Amino acid sequence: MDILHKATLVQERKYEDIHVGDKALFSHTITNEDIQTFATLTGDVNPIHLLDDFAKDTIFKERIAHGMLVSSYISTILGTDLPGKNTIYLSQSVSFKAPVKINDTITVVVEVLTKRDDKKIVTLQTNVYNQHDTLVVEGTASIKKLG
Incomplete structure (x- = not known):
């Protein structure tokens, strides 16, 4: 599906329809292509992030994804x-x-987590877990609803 067409399908939750405790999830498998594209x-x-020979001598023993690549999926x-x-x-915050x-x-x-009605600002917990349910990124975000 074309990326511009996908954008036309995005739904909106009105500020009034957002409630403390509401949750949403998104999953993605990180690929070598993701890492190379992000680096580019x-x-x-x-x-x-990019060189196997370098990464094998680090504490991780292999290449790792950019932290900001992983965090970008919060968006x-x-x-x-x-x-x-x-x-x-x-x-x-991450x-x-x-x-x-x-x-x-x-x-x-x-x-x-919270709503500020006078300015339509919402604060959200934004955590990322791996397939082993290990917390890899912990954070909070603030957003403003328009309209």
Whole structure:
């Protein structure tokens, strides 16, 4: 499906329909192509992400995904599901807890923590887990709903 067509399908949750405790999940398997594309887009060519010979001599013993690549999937949920369309990202905190490796399947779990009605601001817990249910990224985000 064309990426522009996908954008037309994004639904919107109105501010009034968002409740403390609401959750959304998104899963993705990290591939070598993801890592190389992210490195190309950002210029972050740290060899820990790209070179097997370098990575084998690190504490991880193999290549790992960029932390910000993994964290970027939080935006996937915020912009397409909870809350979706007409959402403006205000802030994001992240703490990297464990490495993500090629072929790891990550699951982003977003949960509404608070709402500020006067400004339509929502604070969300934004955690990422691997396929072993290990917390790899812990964070919180603030968003503003437009309209």
